[in-house]
Amino acid sequence: MKENIKTLVDALVAERNLPDEGLRALIEAESEDAAYLRARGGEVCESVYGKAVYLRGLVEFTNYCKNDCFYCGLRRSNRECERYRLTEEEVLDCAIRGYELGFRTVVLQGGEDGGFSDESVVSVVRKIKESCPDTAVTLSIGERDADKYQAFFDAGADRYLLREETASPEHYSKLHPPELSLERRLDCLYELKRIGFQVGCGFMVGAPYQTTGDIIADLRFMQKFKPHMLGIGPFIPHKSTPFRDFPAGSVEMTLNLLAISRIMLPEVLLPATTALGTASDRGREDGLLAGANVIMPNLSPAPVRSKYLLYDGKLCTGDEAAESVRLMERRIESAGRYVDWGRGDFAGMGENK
Numbered sequence: 227m228k229e230n231i232k233t234l235v236d237a238l239v240a241e242r243n244l245p246d247e248g249l250r251a252l253i254e255a256e257s258e259d260a261a262y263l264r265a266r267g268g269e270v271c272e273s274v275y276g277k278a279v280y281l282r283g284l285v286e287f288t289n290y291c292k293n294d295c296f297y298c299g300l301r302r303s304n305r306e307c308e309r310y311r312l313t314e315e316e317v318l319d320c321a322i323r324g325y326e327l328g329f330r331t332v333v334l335q336g337g338e339d340g341g342f343s344d345e346s347v348v349s350v351v352r353k354i355k356e357s358c359p360d361t362a363v364t365l366s367i368g369e370r371d372a373d374k375y376q377a378f379f380d381a382g383a384d385r386y387l388l389r390e391e392t393a394s395p396e397h398y399s400k401l402h403p404p405e406l407s408l409e410r411r412l413d414c415l416y417e418l419k420r421i422g423f424q425v426g427c428g429f430m431v432g433a434p435y436q437t438t439g440d441i442i443a444d445l446r447f448m449q450k451f452k453p454h455m456l457g458i459g460p461f462i463p464h465k466s467t468p469f470r471d472f473p474a475g476s477v478e479m480t481l482n483l484l485a486i487s488r489i490m491l492p493e494v495l496l497p498a499t500t501a502l503g504t505a506s507d508r509g510r511e512d513g514l515l516a517g518a519n520v521i522m523p524n525l526s527p528a529p530v531r532s533k534y535l536l537y538d539g540k541l542c543t544g545d546e547a548a549e550s551v552r553l554m555e556r557r558i559e560s561a562g563r564y565v566d567w568g569r570g571d572f573a574g575m576g577e578n579k
């Protein structure tokens with residue numbers, strides 16, 4: 227291992243910060259250097275959360291979306307996407323099934339779909355909280371006006387995921403059509419935090435046109451925003467998007483970034499994402515070893531799972547949720563960890579305001 231990498235990692239652990247050049251060296255670290263960085267990421271995670279891994283039951287309730295992000299298989303211009311939208315009752319059924327399996331967080335994820343109204347979101351959140359009172363409800367349904375976010379919160383939603391995907395305005399404009407702006411995205415994130423949600427942001431690794439400088443900007447934004455949750459996954463191309471011919475992002479760099487983020491924000495809730503599991507067989511286990519502590523098994527009804535294709539080859543089994551959970555538990559144990567069936571709230575509650 228290069229001595230300077232060890233020095234940089236140790237300084238990052240001590241200071242939770244490094245100058246840009248130090249971050250660049252760690253983002254691009256390879257072999258033994260990367261192994262040292264990831265092992266330290268795993269240690270920092272264990273010092274805060276022990277060996278616990280939290281499960282979030284994911285319900286992908288609509289794949290309609292009014293937006294046209296260039297990287298996403300659900301974009302409105304993708305005529306090959308077979309669209310579906312669950313009813314309120316179906317969403318509630320999924321949440322209750324997850325609750326019976328032991329989940330204490332349900333994540334309702336969907337495109338920006340005007341056909342599933344904000345009133346329906348409020349109604350379904352209320353019903354889930356009535357039926358499963360000790361369950362945290364996380365929403366991941368994109369940009370809304372502040373009054374709508376407030377209504378979701380008042381209905382009982384606890385957390386909100388909204389990945390900015392890149393914190394560099396120039397890079398953002400290469401991934402999105404002109405009607406979408408980074409400024410609006412970040413305004414939404416700050417509004418969610420002001421309202422009182424536990425908030426998750428995040429970015430893609432290896433997205434088209436991304437430079438290491440852009441990734442450093444992502445880390446700087448993360449430091450400033452101090453999210454409660456952070457989603458980092460490799461870019462994976464989808465065949466029906468303008469980015470179909472770009473290469474996938476690097477699993478190795480994604481693992482480095484999980485470790486760096488864990489060390490910079492020790493309390494953050496950090497998933498080993500499905501994209502990481504899709505890009506590499508051992509992706510999620512390696513993610514846990516590098517400092518991740520959350521996994522999000524799919525609770526969507528089996529017949530619609532294969533239709534929520536953000537990118538090609540997305541991991542989705544036809545297994546019933548119960549079977550998937552047993553398999554996931556075994557994988558988590560193979561990484562030397564165990565499933566904590568609690569709500570798994572952010573360890574620094576009261577901070578990150």
Ligand code: SF4
Binds near residue numbers: 291336
């Ligand atoms: S990334 Fe989100 S907002 Fe953009 S097209 Fe896909 S589902 Fe819609």
